[in-house]
Amino acid sequence: MNSKLLKSGHIKLYKRENSKYWQMKVKMPKLKAIRSSTGSKILKDAEKIALKYYSSFSSKTNIKLRTKNIFKKIHLVETADLTKKEIEHILDESKKYITFNKRKIKKINILEGRTIFNLFFEDSTRTRTSFEVAAKRLGADLINVVVKDSSINKGETLLDTMTTINSMNPDVLIVRHPEEGISKKISETVDASVINAGDGSHEHPTQALLDALTIKNKFENFAKLKIAICGDILHSRVARSNIIILSKLGAKINVIGPKEWLPKSLNKLPVKVYTEMKKGLQNCDIVMMLRIQKERIVGKIMPNQKTYFKKYGLDYNKLKYAKKNAFVMHPGPMNRGVEIDSKLADDVTRSLIQEQVAMGVAVRIACLD
Numbered sequence: 001m002n003s004k005l006l007k008s009g010h011i012k013l014y015k016r017e018n019s020k021y022w023q024m025k026v027k028m029p030k031l032k033a034i035r036s037s038t039g040s041k042i043l044k045d046a047e048k049i050a051l052k053y054y055s056s057f058s059s060k061t062n063i064k065l066r067t068k069n070i071f072k073k074i075h076l077v078e079t080a081d082l083t084k085k086e087i088e089h090i091l092d093e094s095k096k097y098i099t100f101n102k103r104k105i106k107k108i109n110i111l112e113g114r115t116i117f118n119l120f121f122e123d124s125t126r127t128r129t130s131f132e133v134a135a136k137r138l139g140a141d142l143i144n145v146v147v148k149d150s151s152i153n154k155g156e157t158l159l160d161t162m163t164t165i166n167s168m169n170p171d172v173l174i175v176r177h178p179e180e181g182i183s184k185k186i187s188e189t190v191d192a193s194v195i196n197a198g199d200g201s202h203e204h205p206t207q208a209l210l211d212a213l214t215i216k217n218k219f220e221n222f223a224k225l226k227i228a229i230c231g232d233i234l235h236s237r238v239a240r241s242n243i244i245i246l247s248k249l250g251a252k253i254n255v256i257g258p259k260e261w262l263p264k265s266l267n268k269l270p271v272k273v274y275t276e277m278k279k280g281l282q283n284c285d286i287v288m289m290l291r292i293q294k295e296r297i298v299g300k301i302m303p304n305q306k307t308y309f310k311k312y313g314l315d316y317n318k319l320k321y322a323k324k325n326a327f328v329m330h331p332g333p334m335n336r337g338v339e340i341d342s343k344l345a346d347d348v349t350r351s352l353i354q355e356q357v358a359m360g361v362a363v364r365i366a367c368l369d
């Protein structure tokens, strides 16, 4: 079945496989949904008919509808820019897309005609592909720029590359790059909206949003939660973005890691700091493990993997220090047997790792929407 949502989902236009005509379903809060044929075979005409019907119906019933205007930001580059209300709004919007992503036909054309560039200057599986899936499900045209084939290799600066792409009138640039703060710089240079898909050790906003959505699916009230973030805190953009998002939602955060991986800047963040898993995991509802960011530890001594796992790797024994039914998370890619015990990572009764990936698509659809 073909379908399209309008007015924040209050109007659904759909065409059954055996019908030539677009049907409309108009749903107002606290009222039964009204279904009717638009009488049109053409989607654009059906949209006009449904919108006209909707506006006369909503003025008659005098019902105030929640609109999408709460979120007015153009770029998504730093979690610090988001208010609690905006974070909650993105999570609510994302929730709608969880069911959408389970449909047989996963397509609405709300971004039809829009052009989105995936600009990944660092490796990625989850983020790059989930943004691509998200853009395509919304009907946008997505272009993957492969760095190894780009003119950066001929000496062009990154900002020149961005200005070049900007001249093609894109709507959204999704950027991953090893330089901290580069997404912000790009957002100040181009006309398109910029989404930070990870900038060095700085921020990874959509990862933190998808982690928050995963947690929200298990616990409604963030204010009652204690969440441990463990491992390579110093080099982790995921840790920083999660600390900001989860604490804004009301959760208490413990960070745990080796002393040399606990930056001084943690003093400025609303967290409690621990160097021992036993102490830091006490009473935690969620244990979020981090990848050791080997690519950012160049020239420094890497810890021995066995010694690290013994002290900071999460296994069933260390998990016992947390609450009885605590859940385990990892943003991926994970190093099995270094950051997390392989069996525990695959234990669907405790591990939310695969759910995090699924929530990544829902969150990225909501952000593009």
Ligand code: CP
Binding pocket: 123, 124, 125, 126, 127, 128, 198, 207, 331, 332, 333
């Ligand atoms: N979590 C995350 O950002 O994964 P990728 O590096 O695979 O995108």
